[in-house]
Amino acid sequence: MVEPAADTAPSSRAGGVVDLRASIEFGAGTPALLGLKVTPRSRPGQRVERCELSIGGAPLPVPVDQPLVRAATDGSATTVDVSAVVHLEDQPDAGPLGFEDLVAWLVPSRYCPSDALVGFAGKQFGGSEPAAIDAVIDFVRSRTSYDANYSYFTTTAIDTLTSAAGVCRDFAHLSIALLRALEIPARYVAVYGPGLEPQDFHALVEAHDGERWRLLDATGLSDPTHAVRICTGRDGADAAFLTMLFGTAPLVDVTVHAELR
Numbered sequence: 001m002v003e004p005a006a007d008t009a010p011s012s013r014a015g016g017v018v019d020l021r022a023s024i025e026f027g028a029g030t031p032a033l034l035g036l037k038v039t040p041r042s043r044p045g046q047r048v049e050r051c052e053l054s055i056g057g058a059p060l061p062v063p064v065d066q067p068l069v070r071a072a073t074d075g076s077a078t079t080v081d082v083s084a085v086v087h088l089e090d091q092p093d094a095g096p097l098g099f100e101d102l103v104a105w106l107v108p109s110r111y112c113p114s115d116a117l118v119g120f121a122g123k124q125f126g127g128s129e130p131a132a133i134d135a136v137i138d139f140v141r142s143r144t145s146y147d148a149n150y151s152y153f154t155t156t157a158i159d160t161l162t163s164a165a166g167v168c169r170d171f172a173h174l175s176i177a178l179l180r181a182l183e184i185p186a187r188y189v190a191v192y193g194p195g196l197e198p199q200d201f202h203a204l205v206e207a208h209d210g211e212r213w214r215l216l217d218a219t220g221l222s223d224p225t226h227a228v229r230i231c232t233g234r235d236g237a238d239a240a241f242l243t244m245l246f247g248t249a250p251l252v253d254v255t256v257h258a259e260l261r
Contacts (some may be wrong), residue, residue: 013045013225016088016228020192020228020258022201024080024242024251026073032247035241036069037190038082038201040228045159051084067231074250086228093212097185105185105208109234111156111173112188114180120137120161121181128183130209133216136178137205140171140218169236171218172203176235180209189215190239192258193222199256201241225259 016218022038039062042048053060055071056078065068072082097105108115124139125132144162150165157177160170179186185208193202204224205216215224233239242251 002239012090013088014090014133016225016226017261018088018192018194018228018258019261020256021082021083022085022192022254022256023082025253025255026078026080027250027252028074028077029073029075031072031075031248032249033245034073034080034249035070035245036071036080036241036244037067037231037243038080039063039067039069039242040084040192040230041065043069043229045089046228047087047089049085049087049201050193051082052070053080055080070207073247075247077252078249084228088226088228091215094208102185104234105187106180106183107250108177108180110237111235112177112180113158113175114158116158117161117177117181121178125178125182130143132182133179133209133214135186136175136182136207137216137218140175140178141220143204144171144174144218146171146219146221167199168203168217168219168221172205173235175205175207175216175218179205184208188233188235188239189227190232190241191227192230192256193217193224194226194228194258194260196222196258199258201230201256202227202253203236203239228258 051062053062125135145165147165150163151167157173160166160174176186187206189204189206191202206213217224231239
């Protein structure tokens, strides 16, 4: 058995303010249609004071009811820029989950085939008590090396378990799959992480302990207390910061900066 790690996150984040900006640079290609999930929205736990998004210097509308933004290129090199000011608030307790939430956050998904890990998770962690949440995060963090050379767009939680290496996305997928295998609802959260080094679009895990959602960083590289949520999904397929639907727009560089005032 893996002993649970101590939950050292501060109990309150109310009053914090995060300044954030990001740039996604594309090289020349062919006219392309892009789906972007890079803008934070006001929701329980955070209030967006200002958010601006543009491509090639031309403003893009920022939706308030969902995270997906449509963008198009004409085939020339261009850059997507986002900047925002976000006020942090305490996250209200969700209480016990309803049936639809259980279905959404307990079933296997593309990158988190939890059904294939039920036997392993049961032997490694035992039952589905809330303490298992910390035990899973500690297990993934202690045995997985942060190494981009082992991560591909096809990498699943099982691949990460066997390679014992990956990036934040892979740490999150393995944690989520193990938690679901223990019948603990879990989901993938894309965030801006103040204090994260190196800065990037970051992946966290959110697990439900029966009374509340707990936001956790399986990599240990950031403090989830001050995370700014971009979107939530079953796994990285639901929360990718960039999806290319048609055409080609080679990704040249991504820069992210999130600072807590």
